[in-house]
Amino acid sequence: xGEYFLEMRNITKTFPGVKALKGVTFAVQKGAIHGLVGExxxxxxxxxxxxxxxxxxDSGEIYINGQRVFITNPHEAQRLGIAFIHQETxxxxxxxxxxxxxxxxxxxHGRGRIDFKTLYERSAALLKRVGLDKDPQALVKDLxxxxxxxxxxxxxxxxxxxxxxxxxxxxxxxxxxxxxxFRIIRELKNQGxxxxxxxxxxxxxFEICDSxxxxxxxxxxxxxxxxxxxxFDLVRKMVGRELSMMFLQRDxxxxxxxxxEVRELTKKPYFRDIHFSLREGEILGLFGLxxxxxxxVARTIVGDYRRDSGKVILDGNEVFFSHPKEAIARGIGxxxxxxxxxxxxxxxxxxxxxxxxxxWYQLRRGVNLDLxxxxxxxxxxxxxxxxxxxxxxxxxxxxxxxxxxxxxVAKWLCAQPRVLIVDEPTRGIDVGAKSEIYHIVANLxxxxxxxxxxxxxxxxxxxxxxxxxVMYEGELIxxxxxxxxxxxxxxxxxxxxxxxxx
Amino acid sequence: MIRVKSIIGEQFIxxxxxxxxxxxxxxxxxxxxxxxxxxxxLDVVITSILGIGMxxxxxxxxxxxxxxxxxxxxxxxxxILMSQKxxxxxxxxxxxxxxxxxxxxxxxxxSRLKMVPFxxxxxxxxxxxxxxxxxxxxRSVYGFPDIVVRLGSGEIGYFPVAGIILVILYFFAWYLxxxxxxxxxxxxxxxxxxxxxxxxxDVDRMKTLVYVLSGLCAAFAALIQMGRLNAAxxxxxxxxxxxxxxxxxxxxxxxxGGKGNILGTLWGALLIVLIRNAMxxxxxxxxxxxxxxxxxxxxxxxxxxxxxxxxRRR
Numbered sequence: 124x125g126e127y128f129l130e131m132r133n134i135t136k137t138f139p140g141v142k143a144l145k146g147v148t149f150a151v152q153k154g155a156i157h158g159l160v161g162e163x164x165x166x167x168x169x170x171x172x173x174x175x176x177x178x179x180x181d182s183g184e185i186y187i188n189g190q191r192v193f194i195t196n197p198h199e200a201q202r203l204g205i206a207f208i209h210q211e212t213x214x215x216x217x218x219x220x221x222x223x224x225x226x227x228x229x230x231x232h233g234r235g236r237i238d239f240k241t242l243y244e245r246s247a248a249l250l251k252r253v254g255l256d257k258d259p260q261a262l263v264k265d266l267x268x269x270x271x272x273x274x275x276x277x278x279x280x281x282x283x284x285x286x287x288x289x290x291x292x293x294x295x296x297x298x299x300x301x302x303x304x305f306r307i308i309r310e311l312k313n314q315g316x317x318x319x320x321x322x323x324x325x326x327x328x329f330e331i332c333d334s335x336x337x338x339x340x341x342x343x344x345x346x347x348x349x350x351x352x353x354x355f356d357l358v359r360k361m362v363g364r365e366l367s368m369m370f371l372q373r374d375x376x377x378x379x380x381x382x383x384e385v386r387e388l389t390k391k392p393y394f395r396d397i398h399f400s401l402r403e404g405e406i407l408g409l410f411g412l413x414x415x416x417x418x419x420v421a422r423t424i425v426g427d428y429r430r431d432s433g434k435v436i437l438d439g440n441e442v443f444f445s446h447p448k449e450a451i452a453r454g455i456g457x458x459x460x461x462x463x464x465x466x467x468x469x470x471x472x473x474x475x476x477x478x479x480x481x482x483w484y485q486l487r488r489g490v491n492l493d494l495x496x497x498x499x500x501x502x503x504x505x506x507x508x509x510x511x512x513x514x515x516x517x518x519x520x521x522x523x524x525x526x527x528x529x530x531x532v533a534k535w536l537c538a539q540p541r542v543l544i545v546d547e548p549t550r551g552i553d554v555g556a557k558s559e560i561y562h563i564v565a566n567l568x569x570x571x572x573x574x575x576x577x578x579x580x581x582x583x584x585x586x587x588x589x590x591x592x593v594m595y596e597g598e599l600i601x602x603x604x605x606x607x608x609x610x611x612x613x614x615x616x617x618x619x620x621x622x623x624x625x
Numbered sequence: 626m627i628r629v630k631s632i633i634g635e636q637f638i639x640x641x642x643x644x645x646x647x648x649x650x651x652x653x654x655x656x657x658x659x660x661x662x663x664x665x666x667l668d669v670v671i672t673s674i675l676g677i678g679m680x681x682x683x684x685x686x687x688x689x690x691x692x693x694x695x696x697x698x699x700x701x702x703x704x705i706l707m708s709q710k711x712x713x714x715x716x717x718x719x720x721x722x723x724x725x726x727x728x729x730x731x732x733x734x735x736s737r738l739k740m741v742p743f744x745x746x747x748x749x750x751x752x753x754x755x756x757x758x759x760x761x762x763x764r765s766v767y768g769f770p771d772i773v774v775r776l777g778s779g780e781i782g783y784f785p786v787a788g789i790i791l792v793i794l795y796f797f798a799w800y801l802x803x804x805x806x807x808x809x810x811x812x813x814x815x816x817x818x819x820x821x822x823x824x825x826x827d828v829d830r831m832k833t834l835v836y837v838l839s840g841l842c843a844a845f846a847a848l849i850q851m852g853r854l855n856a857a858x859x860x861x862x863x864x865x866x867x868x869x870x871x872x873x874x875x876x877x878x879x880x881x882g883g884k885g886n887i888l889g890t891l892w893g894a895l896l897i898v899l900i901r902n903a904m905x906x907x908x909x910x911x912x913x914x915x916x917x918x919x920x921x922x923x924x925x926x927x928x929x930x931x932x933x934x935x936x937r938r939r
Contacts, residue, residue, distance in 0.1 A: 427823060448825035457823060465823055468816035470883050479813060480824040483806050490805045534824065 127186075128153035128317045129174075129286055134183030136169055138551075143169040144180065145341045151286075153188075156308060156318045158328040158349070161338035162361055162579065167321055170338070171288055175207055176200040187286075201227075205286045206279030212271040214263045221246035221259035224278045249277040253307050269300035276307060287311060288319045293327060294414050305331055323412040325354050325618045337361055355611060358618070362581050362610040376589070379403030382573045383455070383542050385424065388433035393419035394597040397433070401542065401573045406564065408588030409577045412617050415594040417577045418460060421544045425450040425457045437542075451480055456540035458531055460547035460577070462524070466531040469520035473512050474501035476519050476530050480538045504533035508563065525556025532563060543567065546577040561587060581610045593617050638875050638889055638925060642896040649899065653906050659783070661902070666788040667778065667853065669898045671696075671862070673791055674846040675869040676876075676890040677798045678728075678839025683873050684802075685815040685832055686882025687735060687742040689839045693865040694753025695727040697857075700847035701757045704766035704857035713770045721844045727753060728840025732833030750866065757859040765858040769851055777852020787849045794845070798887045811835055815882030871918070872897055875925050896921070 127150040136144040144166050151157045161167050172178045174185070176194040185192050187203055194200050214223045221242050222229070230241040246259035255273040263271060272292060279287060289308070293301045308318055308331060320332055328335055329349060336346040337360040344360045384400040394416035401407050411417045422428045424435055426444025435442055437453060444450045447457065459465040467476050478486060478497050486493045486500075501515045508529045512522055519530060528548065535543055545564065549557040564587065568574050578584055584591050585608055593601040593616040601616040649656045656662075675692045682689045699720040706716040727749055734745040779786040802808035813821040814831045822828045851857050874880065875896060876889025900921055904914050 425823075446825075446827065447823050448827060451825040459823060465817070465819040468813055468820055468883065470816050471812065475809070475813070479820065479826075482809055483825060487806045490807065492804060492806050492809055494804070 126153065127151060128155075128188055129319075130186040131170070131174065132184045132186070134170065134173055134180045134185075136173065136178065136180045143341050144173070147183075147338075147341070147343055149336060149343060150346075151317055151319060152334075153317055154312060154315045155333045156312055156320055156331055158332035158335035159319055159321045159338065160323070160325065160328060160335060160357060160361060162581070165338040165361070166341040167338055168290075169341075171207070171290065171319070171321070174200065174205060174286075174288065201282055201284075204282065204284045206276075206282065206284035206288065208272060208275045208279065208287065208289045208292055212268075212275050214271055214274060216264035217262060219260045220250070220257060220263055220266075220274055223263050223274055224249060224259075224281050226278070228281070245281070246277070249280050250274075252280060252310075253277050254303065267300075268295045269297070269303070272296075272304065273307070276311075284316070286317045286319065288321070290321045291323065291414075292320075293322065293324065301327075323618060325357055328357075329354065354618075355615070358611050358614040362614055376404055376569065378405050378589070379571060382438060383424075384434075384436040385420075386434040386436070388420065388423060388435065389431045390419060390423045390428055391431055392597070393423075393428075394594070397599055399592055399599070399602070401575060403541075403571045403573050404568050405590070406568045406574045406576050406588045408584040408591035409575055409594065410579065410581070410584050410591050410613055410617055411594035412579060414596075415617070416597040417594050418546050420594075421457055421546055421575065421577060424544065425455055427457075448483075451538060451540070452484065454539075454541035456480070456535040456538050456543045458535050458543065458545045458548060460550060462527055462531060462550075466534075467519045467527060469527075470518060472516050473505070473510070473519055473522070473530055474498055474515035477501045477504055477515075477533045477537065480534050485537075500537055501533075504537055508533050508536075509559070523552075523556075525552040525559075528552050528556065528560065532560065536563075536567075540572065542573045542575070544575040544577065547579065548576075549578075549580070549583065581613055584608070584613065585610065593620075595619055637928060638877060638896065639892045641925060641928075642892045642899065645896065645899055645903075649903055649906075653903075655906050656902070661906075663780070663783075663785055665898060665902055667785050668902070669894050670785075670787045670791045671846050671850055671853075672865065672868050672872055672897065673891055673894040674794060674842050674849070675839075675865070676872045676894050677794060677887065678835070678842035679869045679873045680798075680876070680878060680885050680887050680890045681802070681811055681835040682742075682839050683815075683870075683878045683880060684882060684885040685811050685835050686818075686880070687832065687835065688746065688870065688880070689731065689836060690743065690746040690866050691727060691731060691749035691753055692839060692843050692869055693862050694750045694757070695724055695840055696843040696847045696850065696865075697859060697862060698727075698753040698757040698760070699723040699844045700851050700857040700861075701760045701766065701859055703847060704769070704851060705760060707769045707773065707851075708766050713772060717848060720847055721841060724840040724842070724844025724847070725837055726840070727843070728837035729833070731840070732836035735836065736829040736832035754859075761859060763859055765856050767856045769855060773848065773852040774855050775852065777849050777854070779852075787853070790849070795887060795891055802887050807831070807834070812883060815884075817883070868897055869894075871922050875922065896925075 129151045131147065131149040134144050134147045147166065147170060149170060159167055169178065173180045174194065176197045176199050185194060192203055194203065224246050225242055230238040230245065232238050243259045250257060250259060253273045253276050255270060257270065263274065266274065292304060296304065311318060322328055332349050334346065334348045335352065335357065337344040337357060339361060379402055381400045382403050386398055388397040389395050397420050409417050419428060423430045425447050426449055427447050442453060463469055474497060478500060482492060482497060486497050498515060505512065505515055510529045510533065511526050519527060522530065548560050564574060564576065576587055589605050591603050591608060591613060592599055593603065593613060595617060600620055603612060675696065679689055679692060702723055703716050703720040706719060707713060731745055731749055734740045735742050776786055781789065810826050810831050813826055814828050818828050872893035873885065873890045875893030876886065878885025878889065897918065900918060901914060904917060
């Protein structure tokens with residue numbers, strides 16, 4: 124040991140407004156299973172995308188087996204023996220297993236004719252290696268998620284891969300499937316392959332990894348052998364920064380009456396039995412890791428998704444929204460996490476984006492649109508939220524991330540909702556804009572709006588919320604009042620809490 | 626300045642069309658004749674009226690291949706009724722109902738059943754043409770009331786009646802797209818349907834409505850087409866939907882949705898008609914017409930792409 128098979132030295136990568144990787148040095152020993160953990164946005168994905176040739180770093184060097192390599196594109200990564208197994212597979216559903224495995228290097232008789240005999244023989248051998256008992260001629264669409272993962276691994280083996288990156292591989296799997304996956308991972312290890320294992324589930328990290336690296340804010344916090352750490356230690360390192368001064372110093376806010384109540388809300392397969400209430404003037408945090416089902420709860424409340432069962436009660440009356448427009452009409456706003464995908468029409472002007480949620484209700488005069496009033500409203504909010512844009516006629520895509528986000532916030536402010544659900548409102552924006560968003564949200568609460576604050580950044584939750592609900596795999600696992608909130612406690616619950624320790 | 630921009634639709638295509646027009650004025654004495662200009666104006670009417678509905682459909686990132694077919698079917702049904710001396714207004718209402726029915730069918734298939742616009746309207750394209758053929762077993766129908774003929778080929782002073790109707794329809798379409806909540810909604814739907822839905826816009830209803838409008842435009846165009854020929858033939862206007870789509874795209878609409886303006890479509894339709902007219906006047910063999918039209922479409926769209934800077938961003 125002691126010799127690194129993969130070394131990434133001083134990797135930096137800057138995205139517009141965000142330093143995603145700040146001189147990261149990451150090294151993995153040959154034949155080891157190496158865990159990589161960190162909060163969402165800590166830089167894990169960026170780092171792995173650099174390794175996979177998906178994005179190019181601004182600076183830094185990569186060595187494999189002591190040799191400097193230049194990974195300029197995903198094909199090069201594949202050629203160098205780096206294989207990625209994501210939670211969502213990239214297989215072709217309507218091709219056979221064998222063809223998927225050898226998709227880019229089908230054995231041939233020459234002149235483009237496929238050598239089916241070799242294809243099926245070699246596929247069968249690979250399937251045996253990963254312990255998948257299936258006919259190589261079967262179509263991929265008929266496989267379970269776990270089986271598809273096995274095919275992905277077989278595919279990786281067919282390239283003679285030497286480094287396997289598994290990104291949250293277990294989240295769609297059942298317990299038994301996870302065990303099988305772990306068995307294969309261990310076998311790969313015994314065959315001398317190197318594995319990078321990314322997971323939010325710390326218990327798994329402890330079960331399978333030899334060593335673990337913690338990332339936070341684009342930096343490596345620590346790398347230790349697994350035997351020299353424990354779950355609490357890891358959690359502390361993942362979240363352990365000082366609470367910044369970005370948040371409003373909050374007075375003892377008087378909470379009003381209950382404005383929104385959710386009872387036994389269920390939408391399979393996303394979440395089950397969600398139960399909570401929200402008061403006027405309250406900021407209620409909803410924390411959980413990616414895939415915990417937080418956004419889906421919000422979508423179901425506003426009627427974007429149809430619920431399976433349960434009740435939503437607004438001001439004491441049960442409501443059933445079959446379309447978000449009904450939620451808006453009743454005073455519930457929902458700011459989505461995917462700004463470009465679901466928040467903005469980026470090709471359109473700023474003012475049209477600001478009035479997107481109100482023009483049908485507040486700016487309609489018969490069939491006409493009150494263009495004069497519309498521009499007044501837009502100007503008003505551009506000023507109030509200090510949105511930096513040359514004019515309100517600028518296309519939204521030309522604004523910085525933070526200003527785009529403020530445009531989306533403005534869209535919901537002018538709708539004047541009584542309940543505002545914000546989903547990752549500060550994702551991908553710079554510190555200054557973050558702070559402004561926090562102040563805006565806090566002020567809204569001060570004025571009596573009920574706010575559900577969905578976030579996967581613990582710091583925000585601690586700084587903003589009166590109360591936090593923690594979700595884990597579609598269930599509400601804990602409710603923590605402000606006095607008892609600590610980073611460790613919240614992260615502990617979000618990674619499974621007692622549920623897995625018991 | 627802003628006003629001029631909004632009138633020409635901020636489109637390069639306007640200048641392209643204008644330059645071509647001026648070139649023709651100098652190059653061909655026949656072109657300048659009142660007779661030719663009058664007919665040019667008439668020629669552009671059918672394509673442009675269909676272009677109104679098509680522009681709205683394309684703004685929502687859809688496509689309507691069935692416009693020519695629903696035009697023909699609605700013309701055949703109207704023609705049969707009118708030749709049986711059925712009340713003209715009633716006949717026209719039936720025609721509108723046919724257009725509306727086609728549009729509603731397309732719209733519901735696309736918005737509620739989430740079928741692909743291209744395929745749905747390909748189906749109704751075939752269906753409409755087939756029913757039109759069946760309606761008279763491919764025979765033409767002649768002889769309509771005076772009012773219909775006057776709508777299609779009459780004139781008021783120097784101007785063709787149909788041309789004036791076209792101008793009025795374009796004014797309404799422009800108003801609808803630029804001044805009403807409906808217009809704003811369809812741009813938002815085309816630009817980002819997810820964001821539109823979450824901001825309270827009934828995306829499905831808007832999508833249905835644009836196809837309905839497209840069907841109504843087809844019925845309207847059918848009436849004018851009948852009057853122009855004083856006949857309805859089930860095999861007329863084959864492939865016109867492609868001219869209409871070309872006009873809309875020349876006018877600056879994006880097939881990816883969210884972009885498009887109604888005046889651009891008018892200039893695009895004019896350009897297509899001008900080119901056809903020029904080739905006739907210069908005595909170019911008819912075989913070359915399609916080739917030249919294709920090249921012009923490529924050229925115009927290519928220049929538009931260069932201007933928008935898509936290639937530079939890569």
